[in-house]
Amino acid sequence: xxxxxxxxxxxxxKRVLEGVSLNFPKGKLTAVIGANGSGKSTxxxxxxxxxxxxxxxxxxxxxxxxxxxxxETARRIAYLPQGRSVPDMTVGQLVLHGRFPHLSYPRRYxxxxxxxxxxxxxxxxxxxxxxxxxxxLSGGMKQNAYIAMALAxxxxxxxxxxxxxxxxxxxxLGLMRTLRGLADGGKGVIAVLHxxxxxxxxxxxxxxxxxxxAVMSGSPLEVCRSGIISRVFGAExxxxxxxxxxxxxxxxx
Amino acid sequence: xxxxxxxxxxxxxxxxxxxxxxxLFFIAAAFSGICLGSTRLTIAELSEAFAKGFETPAxxxxxxxxxxxxxxxxxxxxxxxxxxxxxxxxxANRLASPSVIGVNAGAGLAVTLCTAxxxxxxxxxxxxxxxxxxxxxxxxxxxxxxxxASRGTVILLGVALNSFLNAISDAIVxxxxxxxxxxxxxxxxxxxxxxxxxxIPAAVIVILSLAVLATLTSELDVxxxxxxxxxxxxMNTRAARIVxxxxxxxxxxxxxxxxxxxxxxxxxxxxxxxxxxxxxxSGLIGLCALFGGGFVCLCDTAARTLFAPYEVPVGIIMxxxxxxxFVFILAKGKGGHSDA
Numbered sequence: 001x002x003x004x005x006x007x008x009x010x011x012x013x014k015r016v017l018e019g020v021s022l023n024f025p026k027g028k029l030t031a032v033i034g035a036n037g038s039g040k041s042t043x044x045x046x047x048x049x050x051x052x053x054x055x056x057x058x059x060x061x062x063x064x065x066x067x068x069x070x071x072e073t074a075r076r077i078a079y080l081p082q083g084r085s086v087p088d089m090t091v092g093q094l095v096l097h098g099r100f101p102h103l104s105y106p107r108r109y110x111x112x113x114x115x116x117x118x119x120x121x122x123x124x125x126x127x128x129x130x131x132x133x134x135x136x137l138s139g140g141m142k143q144n145a146y147i148a149m150a151l152a153x154x155x156x157x158x159x160x161x162x163x164x165x166x167x168x169x170x171x172x173l174g175l176m177r178t179l180r181g182l183a184d185g186g187k188g189v190i191a192v193l194h195x196x197x198x199x200x201x202x203x204x205x206x207x208x209x210x211x212x213x214a215v216m217s218g219s220p221l222e223v224c225r226s227g228i229i230s231r232v233f234g235a236e237x238x239x240x241x242x243x244x245x246x247x248x249x250x251x252x253x
Numbered sequence: 254x255x256x257x258x259x260x261x262x263x264x265x266x267x268x269x270x271x272x273x274x275x276x277l278f279f280i281a282a283a284f285s286g287i288c289l290g291s292t293r294l295t296i297a298e299l300s301e302a303f304a305k306g307f308e309t310p311a312x313x314x315x316x317x318x319x320x321x322x323x324x325x326x327x328x329x330x331x332x333x334x335x336x337x338x339x340x341x342x343x344x345a346n347r348l349a350s351p352s353v354i355g356v357n358a359g360a361g362l363a364v365t366l367c368t369a370x371x372x373x374x375x376x377x378x379x380x381x382x383x384x385x386x387x388x389x390x391x392x393x394x395x396x397x398x399x400x401x402a403s404r405g406t407v408i409l410l411g412v413a414l415n416s417f418l419n420a421i422s423d424a425i426v427x428x429x430x431x432x433x434x435x436x437x438x439x440x441x442x443x444x445x446x447x448x449x450x451x452x453i454p455a456a457v458i459v460i461l462s463l464a465v466l467a468t469l470t471s472e473l474d475v476x477x478x479x480x481x482x483x484x485x486x487x488m489n490t491r492a493a494r495i496v497x498x499x500x501x502x503x504x505x506x507x508x509x510x511x512x513x514x515x516x517x518x519x520x521x522x523x524x525x526x527x528x529x530x531x532x533x534x535s536g537l538i539g540l541c542a543l544f545g546g547g548f549v550c551l552c553d554t555a556a557r558t559l560f561a562p563y564e565v566p567v568g569i570i571m572x573x574x575x576x577x578x579f580v581f582i583l584a585k586g587k588g589g590h591s592d593a
Contacts, residue, residue, distance in 0.1 A: 045481070048484065048485055049484075050481060050484045050485070069487075070484070070487040070488065070489055071487035072487075073487065074485065074486050074487030075487070078485065079481075079484075079485030080482070080485065081479075081481035081482060081485065083479075083481075084478075084479055084481075084482055085345065085478070085479045087477045087478050087479070087532075088477070088527075088532040089474070089477070089531075089532055089533065090531075093474070093533060094478075097471075097474065097475050097478065097486060098486070100471065100475050100486045100487065100488070101486055101487035103471070105468070106468035106469070106471075107471040107472065108471070109471070131264075153486070
C-alpha cells in the first residue's frame, strides 16, 4: 500500500497541494482525476520527490519515503511523466535504462539487466522493436516502450501522468487494458486521467483532486453517485448498469 | 528475446569496429603530424634519434617541435569534440558546442586576463581557462532554465554571451596592447606557439576528465531522457548536470589554454560520430576523443604543409574542410535517423 498522509507541496511561491491524504493499494488501478490545475500532476511529482514535500509523509509498504534515497524510491515507484522528450535512442536502450536505479557506480548494465529488459519488452509486445529508434514509433508504441521501461524498473507501484494524451481512441483503450493487466498482475497502478468515462470504466478506485485537496476517494460507482463530479467538473457522469459502463450525460444542445 | 540479444551483440561488434577504425585514424594522424612538415622525418631518422637520445637534428625537431605540437593537436581535438558531445547531451541541443554557446569565449577571456597579469602557462593558466569556461556554460545553463528557454533560445543565449565575452577580451587587448594573446591566430586557433609548459597541465586535466567521464556514460544517457524521466529513475539531475558541465568546461578550458579558440571540432565531430555510432554515450565519448584528436591533427599537418613555407592557422583549414563536410553529412542523413 502506498499511503499519503497529509501531504502539502508546491512550487517556489505557490503551494499547490494542501493536506492530501490518500491510499493507493497494490493490485489496483487508481485513477486520479480533477480539473486542469487542480494539482494532479503535482501530486505524482511530490510522491516521487521531484517536488519537495513541505509537510506530511508517504509510506510505501510501511517504509517512509523521506528516509529513502532517490534510487531506493525509484526501485519502489516508477514514474512516467506527461511531457516527455523523444530521446535519440532505440527502444532496447530506453527499456534498459529502467534498470538504472538497480545499479551502483560505475553503472554498467549486466547480462541479468538485459534479460529483465528483454522480458519487459516481450510483455509489452515491443521485443521486435528493440532496435527501432524511439522517434520512428507511433504515439501508442512509444507509450508501450516507456511502460516497458517502467516494468524493467521492477517497481511495485507505477505512476503515470496523463498517459492517454495524444493517443487515438483505439490506443487509449489498448493502454487502459495494459494498465488493467498490470494491476491484475499485482502492481499498484496510479494514473492521472482526463477522460472520465475511460477512467471510471477501467479503474478499481477513483481519487478526486480539487483545488489541491483530495475531496473524495472510492470505487468509481461511489464517486459517480456522490454528485462530486458535477460539482468539480460541471459535467454529469452516468452509469449504464446494463452495460456496466460510464458515460457523460450531455445537456440538450 | 533471442533477436534482441543478437542485435545487441551486433551493435557491440559495430562499436568495436568503429573503435578500431578510430584508433587507426588517430595513430595515422599522429604519425603524419610527427613526420610531415617543412623538414620531413623518416622512420630511419626517428629510429636513429631514439637510439642517440634525441641528440641528432631530427631528434631535436621531433622532441622540441613535432612531438609537443602533435600531442597538443590530439589532446585539444579530442577534448573539444568530447566537450561538445557532453554539452549537446546536457543541454539537449545538437547545435550546442563549446564555440557556439560561449564556453570557448569564456576560457579565452580568462586566458587573456592571465596574460595581462603575466601568466603564460602552467596549471594556473589551465585552471583560469577552466573557470572561465565553467562560468560561461553555467550562465547559459542557469539562464535557459530560469527563463524556461526553448532549445533555440538556449543557442541564442549562448551566441549573445559569446559576443559579450569576446567584446570584453577585445576591450582588454585594446586597453592593454601588451596582451598579444588575443591575436588573430589565437582567435581562430593555432598550435605554432605550443610549449610543454602549456601542454602538460592541460593534457593531465584532459586525461583525468576523460577517465572520470568514461565511468559516467550511463548517467549521461539517462539525462537525455529529460529532467523528469531521469528523476523518476532515481537520478539527482541537478547534481548530474553540474558534474557534466564541470567536465565539459575542464575539457574545453584546457584545450583553449593551449590552442586558442578552435571552433567547429566541438560541433561537427560529435555529429559525424553519432551518424555512425548512434547516440549511446559509451561509444560516442571514446570515438569523439579518437576522431576529434585525429581530425585536428590532420588539419594541423595540412596547415603546416599545404602552403609551405608559409603556415596558416589550423582553424582556417578546419573551417575550410569542416564546413563542406558538415553540409555533406547533414545532406546524406536527410530523411534518415541518427541512431541505429
